[in-house]
Amino acid sequence: MTQSAVKSVTARIAEELAVGERQVAAAVALFDEGATVPFIARYRKEVTGSLDDGQLRTLEERLTYLRELDARREAVLASIEEQGKLTDELRAALLAADTKARVEDIYLPYKPKRRTKAQIAKEAGLEPLADRLLADPTLVPDELAAEFLNENVADAAAALEGARHIIIERASEDAELVGASREKFWADGALRTAPWSEEAAKSPAAQKFRDYFEFSEPLENMPSHRVLAVLRGEKEEALALTFDGGDDEIYQAMIAQSLAIDLSANAPATPWLATTVRLAWRAKLMISAAVDARMRLRQRAEDEAVAVFARNLKDLLLAAPAGTRTTLGLDPGFRTGVKVAVVDGTGKVVDTCAIYPHQPQKQWDQAKATLAALVARHGVELIAVGNGTASRETDALAAELIADIRAAGAPAPTKAMVSEAGASVYSASAYAAQELPELDVTLRGAVSIARRLQDPLAELVKIDPKSIGVGQYQHDVTPGSLARSLDAVVEDAVNAVGVDLNTASVPLLARVSGVTESLATAIVAHRESAGAFRSRKALLNVPRLGPKAFEQCAGFLRIRDGEDPLDASGVHPESYPVVRRILDRSGVTLAELIGNERSLRALKPADFADERFGIPTVTDILGELEKPGRDPRPAFSTATFAAGVEKVGDLKPGMVLEGVVTNVAAFGAFIDVGVHQDGLVHVSAMADRFISDPHEVVKSGQVVRVKVLDVDVDRQRISLTLRLNDTPERDQGKRPERGGDNRGGNQNRGGGNNRRDGGNQARGNQSRGRGNDSRRREPNPPSGSMADALRKAGFGK
Structure with a gap:
């Protein structure tokens, strides 16, 4: 890419983002050096003028598009020049093209293609016939056509048919006409839907689309969820879709004007020319405009759907963690039983089993006694119930257990419903087999449910984001664009929270800025062989983790109780000299300064800024010292649902x-x-x-x-x-x-x-056997065998 192209790209992005061109150029340079969005947003604020992660994501996306546009433009210019057809006017038009679609429109007449009917007609010498009819409508078509008969043109009708193909192709390759008709079709058009067939409309599968059996909506106003719904209906052969651009006569008038045809003229060739214009619209430009409208409608709907999914995923990933408390996970089921797993505060599995409280076994009291023993043995503080099949019944079991424990006069655990979305994907994954090799696939699901309550982010990163199930028609969205967007969300969430270097899994580490999956594997392997990391700088001892990767990741990795208290904060190691400077001028120790809100807020960031670390960075450093390693996620809470509301x-x-x-x-x-x-x-x-x-x-x-x-x-x-x-x-x-x-x-x-x-x-997976009965019931004192079981478990006297 030429320097002028770079300037054009940065100028355009700056205009779109309403920021300075120097800010964009600085960000582009950082991206080209291999920097990530989280790193730039957090640790290069002085360089980019404090562009945030949202702006940087947009900038990165537009940078890719515009560079691809420039590359395609250069290829098209080279192709046309090679054909010897590149004029100054054509070059100027291509250089002014601001979208890939516009470049392709201009290139269409020069694009190598298979022989068309128009090309065959030209080879038969019929282009002069088309030109003369366009230039002089007073000519009689049949009489003029007779002059162009040859061995390849049998009669006047064949000559006129060939001339018509030439004129139609000429109209369909007019970049200005194609663009104008496309935009008008989009602005004035509508999407109409009807049953695929009378027979299809009666099928049970089509009934979920019955709201669309007689439906129409303007293209520009149709929301994404309805677009994706009708497209799915078409795919399932429940709905037939029609794209209507409005009044055909308006488009035909546009074509006539482009070809310099006066449709109102009362001349011998006018009827023939009018038919040619009508066919140019119906057979070429209308189809092209409808295809473009379909693509644009789908793209807009997909973009909105991806944005919705990304927003929901971010909220889910950044949901409140219950924390490092011993948790009992219940993966509900009827015939196969409820799978049970207990994990300690670090997520380590300490016990597993299966219970059968529901049909057909109906071992309710036995199951409850088993859970009571586990709660007492391991000091369980939380019970996580998966929201899949039999969740309502399993939640009732947990509620009854908690009530019995309270009635026995002992502290009872708190229970919460946990989404199972993607848990089966994790359980059957290669990583789960590696992480929990001793456990059956079904028990791994219970472990995942328990860990999700402790730390949703740390557990959900082990699952393909598409399988988490918080999207809107996510299965109808182009996989590539969805994956890119969701991966960005996961990356931003992980780096916003920070990662404990000594406990993080490979999937979690692999989402840290600058850390690839292979590098994450190397970090874990080094940790297992050499022991826990005592400092961030010890990361440089990991094979293949060089200075660049260290620069990108170090600030997002936390080391609790390490050699340097700053390693537990979000202060980047490159900024440690700034902290030392603050300590020297303040005359206090790091231990005295960390968490001292009053002292820190009395400091002026400008007093410690220099050429490398400006006021934004120093401000962030002071904020980190005030609350080192703070978690941006909200406090944990659970809902209380109404008693007696179960279905x-x-x-x-x-x-x-x-x-x-x-x-x-x-x-x-x-x-x-x-x-x-x-x-x-x-x-x-x-x-x-x-x-x-x-x-x-x-x-x-x-x-x-x-x-x-x-x-x-x-x-x-x-x-x-x-x-x-x-x-x-x-x-x-x-x-x-x-x-x-x-x-x-x-x-x-x-x-x-x-x-x-x-x-x-x-939602993708709405119909679940759910139940989130967190209601509080007045407990009755347990009696009989259950009271004995509780005493045996260690509750009560």
Whole structure:
């Protein structure tokens, strides 16, 4: 790439981000040197003018696109020049092209291609016929065509057909015309849907798309979840899609103007030319515009869906950790039993077993006694219940156990429901086999559930982000773009929290800035052979971990109780001299300064800044010294669900319940209120003001209070509202229409769960045997064999 191209790229990105070109150029240079987004955002603020990680992610993405655009532009220029057809005007047009699509439009007439009917007609000498008819419509087509008969042109009809192909191709390769018709089609067009066929409409599989059997919406306004829903319906042969650009006559007038044809002229060639224009639209440009609209619609929908998934994933990864407390994990099941695992505060497995409290074995009391013994033996403080099949019943077992322990006068553990999404993927993975080789696949799931409660981030990084299940139609999104976005989210989350160098797993280390999977494996291997790291600088003893990797990763790795207290903080080793300078001028020791909020806030960052470490870095250093190694995640809390609410049929309009946000989509949020199906709060029912993005109000994992607006037991749909003063629909004496018009958003129904657009598919794995019964019950004193079991376990007298 030429220097002028670099300047063009940086200038354009600077304009798009509304930042200085010098900031962009500095960031580009750092990226080219191998620096990562987390490192640049945190430790190179002076260089980039404090660009944040969001701006840097956008910058990196645009940099890649614009460099690819420049490379393609150079290739196209070279191709046209090689053909001897490159003019100054054409070169200027290509240099001005600001998108890949525009470059391809300009290149189309010069692009090597298979022989077309127009090319064959040109080879037969029919291009002069086309030119003369365009230039002089007073000519009679049949009479003129007779002059062009030869061995390759049998009659006048064949000559005129060839001339028509030439004119149509000329119109379809006019970059300005193609671009203008494409943009008009997008601005004025609509997507219409109908049943794939009468027979298909009757099938049970198609019924989840019945809201789209008669549906139309402007292309520009169609939200991503509906786009992906109808595209899935088309893929499953439930829906037929039609892209309608509007009034055909307007497009034909555009084509005629481009070809200098007067359609109103009353000349002999006018009817023939009008038919040619109509065919140019219907057979070429309309198809091209419709294909482009489909691609653009899908791309926009995918971008929005990926953004939603990324936001939810970030919230899930940064969910409150329960901390280093001994945890009992329960992986529910009926016939195969409930798998049990106890892990200590570090996540180490200390006990496992299986219990069979449910059908068909029904060993309820025996299962409870087994759990009581485990709680007493290991000092269990937390019980994590997976939210899969039999979760409701297993949660009831845990609740009863806790009540019995309290009744025995002993401290009882706290229980919480934990998402199982992706747990089976982890259990069967090669890493799980390596990490827990002695455990059966099913027991590994219970271990994962327990660890997820202790530290969601550390456990979820072991799973492919796509398998975590907090997306909106994630299975319909192009895998590559989804993977890139989710990987960036995981990387940012891990580095925002920081990683304990002496306990982190290979998957967690591999997400640290500058650390590859092979390097993470080498770090763990060195740790196992040489013992725990005592300092960050000891990382340089790891094979293949050189100065560059050390620079990128060191600040994000923590060493607790190491040789240098700064190694437990987010202060980068390269900045340690600044800390020493602060200590020298302050006349105190590091131990006296760390955590001393009053002393630290009295210091002025400018007093310690220099050419290398400016005020932003010094400010961050002082913040780290104030709260070294602070965790940005919120405090741990659990929801309390209503007693007696265990299935959809138990819900009644008007109920006010506590729930947990399980997923946030573009159209609303799904809430677990303790039944087998999540309810939906539509975006229109989230606040007493206009909300464009549900993330403005809620996030995954948040505990909220909701009111039930409507319950459809047959379709397993629950409509909720966050506005507790809303009136349930039943009390209003009317129900909203179920058809496509309901998509406009009836706020009393929360938009209706029709917004799921294809049933439960908006979340990917909604229909789970769920239950999150964290309700508090007044315990009755245990009696009989259970009292004996509790005493044997060590509870009570």
